[in-house]
Amino acid sequence: MELRSAGKACQLLLLWVSCVALWGEAARGDSTSFASQPAAATVEKHKGWMARLPDGHLLSQLSLPGTHDTCALHDGFSFGFAKCQSWALGDQLNAGIRFLDIRCRHLGDRFAIYHGIIDQRMGFDEVRDVCRDFLKQHPTECIVMSVKEESSAKGNTRSFAETFAAITQDDGKLWHISTKMPKLQEVRGRVVLLDRVGTLGGLKWSATQLQDQYSTPVENKSKLIRAHFKKASDGQKDQWFINYCSGTLPGRLLTPRQYAAKTNAVALDYVKQLKRKERVRLGTVVMDFPGEELIEQVIATNFAPNQPN
Numbered sequence: 062m063e064l065r066s067a068g069k070a071c072q073l074l075l076l077w078v079s080c081v082a083l084w085g086e087a088a089r090g091d092s093t094s095f096a097s098q099p100a101a102a103t104v105e106k107h108k109g110w111m112a113r114l115p116d117g118h119l120l121s122q123l124s125l126p127g128t129h130d131t132c133a134l135h136d137g138f139s140f141g142f143a144k145c146q147s148w149a150l151g152d153q154l155n156a157g158i159r160f161l162d163i164r165c166r167h168l169g170d171r172f173a174i175y176h177g178i179i180d181q182r183m184g185f186d187e188v189r190d191v192c193r194d195f196l197k198q199h200p201t202e203c204i205v206m207s208v209k210e211e212s213s214a215k216g217n218t219r220s221f222a223e224t225f226a227a228i229t230q231d232d233g234k235l236w237h238i239s240t241k242m243p244k245l246q247e248v249r250g251r252v253v254l255l256d257r258v259g260t261l262g263g264l265k266w267s268a269t270q271l272q273d274q275y276s277t278p279v280e281n282k283s284k285l286i287r288a289h290f291k292k293a294s295d296g297q298k299d300q301w302f303i304n305y306c307s308g309t310l311p312g313r314l315l316t317p318r319q320y321a322a323k324t325n326a327v328a329l330d331y332v333k334q335l336k337r338k339e340r341v342r343l344g345t346v347v348m349d350f351p352g353e354e355l356i357e358q359v360i361a362t363n364f365a366p367n368q369p370n
Contacts, residue, residue, distance in 0.1 A: 094325035096147045096350035107157030110360050112201035116246030121301040124343040125205065126351065126359040127160025128153055129307035132183050133176040141316035142309060143179040145349045150188060154195045157356045159204055160345050163188055164211035167221050175211045185228060192252050193235055200250040209257035222260040238262045242299055273305040282308055283327040290331055293344035302344030321349035332358040337366050
């Protein structure tokens with residue numbers, strides 16, 4: 062009994078230490094690589110950044126800042142392990158984010174946004190409406206949306222794909238659903254579907270060049286991030302490189318926020334060290350808690366150094 066009590070006490074102590082570290086990072090905030098609140102100047106500056114890109118570029122040729130578990134703002138009872146973002150979806154889009162990672166739980170023939178088993182208090186309809194409103198105001202932009210089924214389905218009379226089709230069929234002008242990599246001129250003002258379910262009809266997840274090792278030590282993850290940036294810059298223009306900077310190590314009590322504080326800094330340092338004479342493709346850079354400068358630096362690689370971004 063004494064050993065069990067001591068073990069439980071140690072577990073509680075470790076959780077307390079993790080929470081203290083988490084709160085400390087949240088209080089400090091770092092607007093360079095790590096998210097505080099989006100500064101008004103940054104938000105205004107990058108609402109329409111894609112307007113300056115050539116129409117003829119394939120989406121796969123671009124450097125797109127993105128967020129992992131885009132709508133995971135609510136932690137529930139997970140001690141920091143379910144929360145991956147601190148900015149609402151509209152703020153992310155205004156700050157320049159153009160790749161969204163949307164996780165849907167299929168409940169009662171509708172989609173609720175979840176991270177694992179944690180309800181994010183948002184429906185897919187709201188996600189769609191935020192994207193639609195943003196694109197109406199900024200028709201030069203496009204949004205890439207990865208859609209993935211999350212947690213267990215319940216109370217449905219149709220498949221996930223059928224529910225998705227029912228949601229999107231009346232919004233034909235909003236959605237670009239095709240397995241062919243589009244040029245930017247084809248998708249301005251639209252949401253481009255990246256299909257992680259396999260039956261939705263969009264660009265195939267399996268066709269991407271992916272780095273998403275999400276439960277590996279930070280030192281190894283840092284090497285993977287750098288290596289994938291290099292692959293993206295050297296790869297064929299029709300290859301789509303997706304580089305996840307996000308991760309977590311529950312066994313070491315390293316939450317997504319704590320992990321991102323380290324890996325986002327690695328990504329920012331890599332980009333700032335580039336000796337660019339022309340545009341450089343990083344691919345799609347997917348982050349937890351991205352900061353203002355990191356987003357700005359990813360966007361900047363789409364343009365020559367002497368070209369405004």
